[in-house]
Amino acid sequence: PEVGVLVDGFPRSEAQVECLKLLHEKMHELRREYRHTPLKDFFPRPTFRICVLYVDEEISVGRQLMRGKYIKDHNAQVQRSGKGEIMEERVTDYDELLIRARYQIFKDHYSCLLKLSKIFPFHLINAVGDIDSVMRIILKEFEYQSSLELEHDTYESISHIPLATKIGIHARQDLIRRLEHYCETEPEVFSKAVRFIDQEVTPMVNRHAIGGQALVRSDNTILSDPKVAEVVISILSERGYAVTMDERVHETPKRVDPETWEIILERHHVYALNIRFPQHHIQPLEQKF
Numbered sequence: 001p002e003v004g005v006l007v008d009g010f011p012r013s014e015a016q017v018e019c020l021k022l023l024h025e026k027m028h029e030l031r032r033e034y035r036h037t038p039l040k041d042f043f044p045r046p047t048f049r050i051c052v053l054y055v056d057e058e059i060s061v062g063r064q065l066m067r068g069k070y071i072k073d074h075n076a077q078v079q080r081s082g083k084g085e086i087m088e089e090r091v092t093d094y095d096e097l098l099i100r101a102r103y104q105i106f107k108d109h110y111s112c113l114l115k116l117s118k119i120f121p122f123h124l125i126n127a128v129g130d131i132d133s134v135m136r137i138i139l140k141e142f143e144y145q146s147s148l149e150l151e152h153d154t155y156e157s158i159s160h161i162p163l164a165t166k167i168g169i170h171a172r173q174d175l176i177r178r179l180e181h182y183c184e185t186e187p188e189v190f191s192k193a194v195r196f197i198d199q200e201v202t203p204m205v206n207r208h209a210i211g212g213q214a215l216v217r218s219d220n221t222i223l224s225d226p227k228v229a230e231v232v233i234s235i236l237s238e239r240g241y242a243v244t245m246d247e248r249v250h251e252t253p254k255r256v257d258p259e260t261w262e263i264i265l266e267r268h269h270v271y272a273l274n275i276r277f278p279q280h281h282i283q284p285l286e287q288k289f
Contacts (some may be wrong), residue, residue, distance in 0.1 A: 004047075012105075014112040023118060024048055048120045049142065052113055053127035053134070061099050068093030178234050182227070192222050193231035201236070205275060212279025215272060222246075223271040232273075242276040 011017045026047035034043045078084040123141045182190045208214040236243045252267040
């Protein structure tokens with residue numbers, strides 16, 4: 001990471017847990033002390049996140065014995081071939097009694113670790129799976145979380161803006177509700193949208209069917225009605241197209257006011273629909289023979 005540090009195997013005991021709490025308090029104290037000084041950037045808001053990778057005793061013992069065997073075989077190969085680097089051999093990777101004693105120490109101090117969950121963001125991860133699956137779980141748990149990392153006032157100021165990852169969760173239900181509403185309660189608006197699609201959108205989409213994208217420009221004034229524009233986008237979305245709409249205003253000088261010499265402009269609205277859909281690949285003719 002560009003900022004911060006990863007500490008492995010700490011804290012392990014109740015004394016270390018208390019030290020961590022005191023460190024956190026001291027960092028907050030320094031931040032308050034220097035908050036309104038030129039040195040404030042050197043004292044950011046401290047964010048501690050605790051992660052415990054948990055496996056049961058038998059799996060833990062088996063993994064450490066396997067690691068010990070791998071290291072021993074690796075070092076023997078290095079000594080025979082003279083290539084590679086010798087890996088550190090630890091006695092706790094070969095002696096099952098020592099491994100179980102080490103696990104017992106973890107169990108004895110586990111309640112101390114749980115106390116941290118009342119103070120810091122705490123992640124208890126089931127590490128029984130393979131390395132790749134456990135890594136995916138860890139990365140998911142440690143995704144950026146603005147509520148944990150931003151100052152309270154900053155977060156409160158922006159939290160009303162929906163998260164990009166959440167905004168589409170109910171999009172399908174909302175889309176169906178919109179279409180049903182306009183079809184039943186405002187059929188004229190719905191009909192205008194359908195006619196516009198039939199007359200101006202579908203021909204352009206058919207023309208660009210292979211490319212997977214069509215840009216439809218229109219000066220049709222019905223798109224100035226927000227309801228019609230919403231229904232057009234909703235219908236196309238329901239049919240599987242990805243649509244964005246943009247409005248451009250072109251101003252053309254028409255005349256000059258003889259009294260004020262003000263240039264009178266004529267505004268012309270142009271609406272652009274960027275429509276994307278699955279691209280179709282055509283096999284070249286020479287490849288068929």
